[in-house]
Amino acid sequence: MDNNNSGPRVVAFLCHWCTYTGADLAGTTRLEYPVGIRIIHLMCSGAIDVVYVLKALLDGADGVLIGGCHPGDCHYQTGNLKARRRIALLRNILQTLGLEQERVRLRWISASEGRLFAETVRQYNSNLESMGKNPFADEWDV
Amino acid sequence: MKKIGVFVCWCGSNIAGSVDVDQAVAGALKLDGVTHAEHYVYMCSDPGQQKIKDAIAEKKLDGVVVACCSPRMHENTFRKAAGSVGLNPYLLEIANIREQCSWVHPDNKPAATAKAISIIEGTLDKVSQNLPLETITINLTKRVCVVGGGIAGIMAALDLADAGYDVIIIEREPAIGGHTAQISTTFPYFQEISELLDKKRAQVHEHPHITVYLSSEVEALEGYVGNFKVTIRTQPRFVDHANCTNCGKCLDVCPVLVPDEFNRGLTRRGAVFRLNRDDERQLPVIGRRDCLHFNEGTKDGCGLCADVCPEAAIDLGAISSTQEESVGAVVMATGYDLYSPANLPEYGGGKIPDVVDAMAFERMLDPKGPTGGKILRPSDGEVPKSVVFIQCAGSRDPERHKAYCSRACCMYTAKQARLYRQQVEDGTAYISYMDIRSDSRDFEEFVQKGMEEEHLLYIRGRVAKVFEEGDLLKVLTADTLSGHALEIEADLVVLALAMEPASGIHDLVKKMNVTVDGDGFLTEAHIKLYPVESSTKGVFLAGCAQSPKDITDTVSQALATAGKIQTMFANETLIADPLIAEVQTDICSGCGICIETCPYGARVMNEYTGISVVNQAVCQGCGACVAACPNKACELINSTTKQLFRVIDDFARRA
Numbered sequence: 001m002d003n004n005n006s007g008p009r010v011v012a013f014l015c016h017w018c019t020y021t022g023a024d025l026a027g028t029t030r031l032e033y034p035v036g037i038r039i040i041h042l043m044c045s046g047a048i049d050v051v052y053v054l055k056a057l058l059d060g061a062d063g064v065l066i067g068g069c070h071p072g073d074c075h076y077q078t079g080n081l082k083a084r085r086r087i088a089l090l091r092n093i094l095q096t097l098g099l100e101q102e103r104v105r106l107r108w109i110s111a112s113e114g115r116l117f118a119e120t121v122r123q124y125n126s127n128l129e130s131m132g133k134n135p136f137a138d139e140w141d142v
Numbered sequence: 143m144k145k146i147g148v149f150v151c152w153c154g155s156n157i158a159g160s161v162d163v164d165q166a167v168a169g170a171l172k173l174d175g176v177t178h179a180e181h182y183v184y185m186c187s188d189p190g191q192q193k194i195k196d197a198i199a200e201k202k203l204d205g206v207v208v209a210c211c212s213p214r215m216h217e218n219t220f221r222k223a224a225g226s227v228g229l230n231p232y233l234l235e236i237a238n239i240r241e242q243c244s245w246v247h248p249d250n251k252p253a254a255t256a257k258a259i260s261i262i263e264g265t266l267d268k269v270s271q272n273l274p275l276e277t278i279t280i281n282l283t284k285r286v287c288v289v290g291g292g293i294a295g296i297m298a299a300l301d302l303a304d305a306g307y308d309v310i311i312i313e314r315e316p317a318i319g320g321h322t323a324q325i326s327t328t329f330p331y332f333q334e335i336s337e338l339l340d341k342k343r344a345q346v347h348e349h350p351h352i353t354v355y356l357s358s359e360v361e362a363l364e365g366y367v368g369n370f371k372v373t374i375r376t377q378p379r380f381v382d383h384a385n386c387t388n389c390g391k392c393l394d395v396c397p398v399l400v401p402d403e404f405n406r407g408l409t410r411r412g413a414v415f416r417l418n419r420d421d422e423r424q425l426p427v428i429g430r431r432d433c434l435h436f437n438e439g440t441k442d443g444c445g446l447c448a449d450v451c452p453e454a455a456i457d458l459g460a461i462s463s464t465q466e467e468s469v470g471a472v473v474m475a476t477g478y479d480l481y482s483p484a485n486l487p488e489y490g491g492g493k494i495p496d497v498v499d500a501m502a503f504e505r506m507l508d509p510k511g512p513t514g515g516k517i518l519r520p521s522d523g524e525v526p527k528s529v530v531f532i533q534c535a536g537s538r539d540p541e542r543h544k545a546y547c548s549r550a551c552c553m554y555t556a557k558q559a560r561l562y563r564q565q566v567e568d569g570t571a572y573i574s575y576m577d578i579r580s581d582s583r584d585f586e587e588f589v590q591k592g593m594e595e596e597h598l599l600y601i602r603g604r605v606a607k608v609f610e611e612g613d614l615l616k617v618l619t620a621d622t623l624s625g626h627a628l629e630i631e632a633d634l635v636v637l638a639l640a641m642e643p644a645s646g647i648h649d650l651v652k653k654m655n656v657t658v659d660g661d662g663f664l665t666e667a668h669i670k671l672y673p674v675e676s677s678t679k680g681v682f683l684a685g686c687a688q689s690p691k692d693i694t695d696t697v698s699q700a701l702a703t704a705g706k707i708q709t710m711f712a713n714e715t716l717i718a719d720p721l722i723a724e725v726q727t728d729i730c731s732g733c734g735i736c737i738e739t740c741p742y743g744a745r746v747m748n749e750y751t752g753i754s755v756v757n758q759a760v761c762q763g764c765g766a767c768v769a770a771c772p773n774k775a776c777e778l779i780n781s782t783t784k785q786l787f788r789v790i791d792d793f794a795r796r797a
Contacts, residue, residue: 041238060795
């Protein structure tokens with residue numbers, strides 16, 4: 001479907017209250033960023049199961065971006081902190097799989113930080129470009 | 143196989159300018175399950191919505207994807223349209239191809255178009271597994287519990303009671319009125335507080351819809367919005383107010399003398415006392431902590447008050463009691479305490495008798511107070527000829543004290559200094575300040591008048607030290623506008639102490655399941671849009687419990703809270719969003735991790751089945767339990783793991 005895009009593919013899990021809205025603001029402000037990102041809307045970053053992240057990586061995504069509210073701003077009190085701990089643990093699993101830790105990125109981006117969202121995507125994209133393709137992309141199909 | 147329709151909006155040129163809508167429709171038609179796809183210039187317009195409605199009816203669609211702007215814009219619009227022709231609104235989803243596609247990829251039409259189709263595909267795979275849902279109905283008990291009987295609690299309670307709802311006020315002191323009762327006059331119009339407060343207090347006590355629990359605290363709060371159960375513990379006052387004639391004999395015989403909190407230590411009181419000893423309408427109570435009868439060593443040794451009471455109204459054997467009340471909403475109006483002067487040893491706080499706090503100064507200004515309204519030095523009872531008022535005592539000092547501004551101090555200090563100058567004509571009033579924050583109607587004029595007509599001497603700077611020298615106090619400071627160090631001789635120093643949340647707030651917020659900020663002030667759901675709602679539905683905020691305020695702002699907020707609750711009570715039942723967690727009972731192992739994880743207490747163990755259930759009225763649909771469940775027994779309705787896996791599949795792979 002995506003023949004015109006050969007850049008890194010990023011699956012992003014963004015929380016409803018902060019980062020998803022921040023991503024909308026990046027659009028409203030017409031801030032350009034690379035086209036390879038696909039956004040999945042969740043109510044809270046605390047709802048992200050590590051399995052979702054692993055699934056995306058095993059499916060061949062070059063990176064997974066998780067966006068939540070800044071600590072203290074979570075709409076559901078502490079969901080973002082739960083996400084932070086989970087992602088910290090996930091990094092061990094990445095190592096076991098032989099994947100670079102930087103393929104998973106967790107960022108706090110508020111609803112008013114559209115510029116930060118666009119900048120984050122741009123920067124992440126260039127990091128992933130230098131990292132190269134996800135080795136799982138061609139290996140198997142789960 | 144479901145029949146799904148895809149509707150691609152051009153949004154004028156906003157989408158169509160960088161996404162080829164013809165190709166998007168063609169792409170959508172190739173996707174599994176799509177039986178209808180079209181594009182239109184503005185889907186949200188009436189004719190646009192009509193196209194969706196017609197297609198649903200004619201093609202018997204059982205799922206719809208609208209590819210347009212963010213769901214935060216028009217999800218409701220389109221769901222309503224779908225609902226109007228009989229499609230369950232939850233079977234319509236938005237593919238965000240404007241904010242998150244066309245607007246951010248303006249110069250690469252083929253790539254943006256491919257991305258739009260990919261977003262449509264992901265959304266389609268989600269919607270094809272969505273369940274039709276109905277909103278959840280919750281019972282509503284139209285009664286309110288107000289925690290705290292200060293001016294915020296009083297005003298909120300009166301408004302709600304006047305609207306016809308039963309209100310209970312829980313006040314831990316033996317009388318309502320809070321700190322407002324300690325204050326002499328208001329700014330900026332020098333109105334006597336008693337004029338305002340006495341009337342309101344009388345209205346509360348006389349109101350048929352208000353019940354006041356004095357000397358009481360919340361022991362427990364159970365339930366959820368619309369259906370709370372409050373357990374109230376009432377401490378014994380050891381004086382039977384039904385029989386007490388307020389003759390005052392007990393007050394005279396009590397051998398105990400402790401600093402009187404109400405008068406901020408300017409006077410002393412017995413273990414049996416009136417909260418405001420100068421208010422003879424108040425009936426005496428006995429403070430267990432101070433009473434010899436209850437103290438080790440003298441235990442049971444004293445009973446002088448009981449012996450002398452002509453009505454046998456003293457009952458030293460009284461015990462605390464609990465009471466339960468069912469309410470639909472709770473107002474947290476727990477107020478503030480002053481920062482302890484002992485935290486400011488450099489100003490002699492708590493040590494030098496002639497360094498008093500502003501509340502003690504208020505007590506002196508009260509005509510019915512301990513000095514009969516005269517400003518006198520606590521040490522020798524002389525009229526002070528030079529008074530230094532120190533603002534920001536403990537406020538705006540992030541390194542050592544509170545980082546925040548306590549907001550009311552600039553104005554009450556100006557008021558106190560002006561009242562002092564009006565009373566002591568040959569006196570000098572110095573005010574040490576950092577900035578003068580006089581940001582409300584007639585406030586600035588009030589301060590200016592103090593400077594011009596009452597010759598208040600404002601000195602910009604921060605006092606370094608206050609110390610005793612002979613009879614006098616020396617205040618070391620600097621005038622930062624002229625750059626000179628100053629040493630001022632003073633008879634009296636008044637500290638405008640920082641306000642901090644009332645003591646015990648941390649225990650209380652755990653019971654109420656509401657959140658506080660780093661300073662212990664209650665946090666609102668949203669600073670701009672939901673300023674009086676707490677993080678827990680049905681629990682509201684009013685007054686200084688949320689942040690330091692003056693009386694004007696406190697009352698405004700209390701009335702806003704009362705209004706919000708009346709809005710809620712205007713319905714017969716409450717409606718909740720069905721997009722919440724659910725449990726697959728055959729998978730749940732009853733481990734209880736979800737119960738620990740849930741920030742709202744919405745997960746409860748069914749002791750009989752050993753399965754964790756979801757309280758539908760309390761669940762906010764955050765999904766924390768879903769991620770935490772080790773067995774994958776919890777799912778968010780319409781965002782299940784199965785659905786998300788399909789979307790991840792679509793998005794992660796490069797076709």
